[in-house]
Amino acid sequence: MTKINVNGVDHEVAATPDTPLLYVLRNDLAMNGAKFGCGMGQCGACTVLLDGRPVFSCVLPLASVGNRTVRTVEGLGTLALPGPLQKAFIDRQAVQCGYCIAGMIVRAQALLEQVKNPDEATIREHMKPNLCRCGTHMRILQAIRDVAASGSLYRAEVGDGHE
Structure with missing residues (x-):
């Protein structure tokens, strides 16, 4: 075991x-x-x-x-209470087939936990290893930008004692 x-x-x-x-x-x-x-x-x-x-x-x-x-x-969240990135992906309709989305959200989570307000180039470079064959990249990037701009992920982490 x-x-x-x-x-x-x-x-x-x-x-x-x-x-x-x-x-x-x-x-x-x-x-x-x-x-x-x-x-x-x-x-x-x-x-x-x-x-x-x-x-x-x-x-x-x-x-x-x-x-x-x-x-x-x-x-990172539940169906009833999605995390900030999960909610942003829903709000931006960043999901088409859904196959890549869990990996996209997890990779974006890592970025936003490490970089408080990443610029566009940083987001794009960080997300490069994850592929979306449906072509929703622009909506995926917008969802990440939304969460970065809102600071909601950062505030949640700070509030949880992960400063």
Whole structure:
């Protein structure tokens, strides 16, 4: 059994050390937000946060997680109470097929937790590894800009004692 902390909860899983984190999340923990896209760490559909940094969970073996914390899109909000980025993506209709969106939101979350008010170039560079085949990039970028401008993500983090 391997211990893993996901979204603030400790879990024990019976996966082998070389099992990709994505498989553990989806198959063992029934967290289906992160998607299997390319399986090579090139599309970003499987993006999760590992100690606050975006990683491709399809190519990250469970053994590499160690004692670090994993955060998935499920840990950023709920259907009833979406997080600021999730709400902005809904408000801006940034979702078409929805396949890439969890990874997009998670990657944007990492940026806005690290950079209080990123400029356009910083947002675009940070989001580059994640692909949207439906072409909603402009709405995705606008949703990220909305949250950055509102400071809502930053205020939530500060209010939670993560200054």
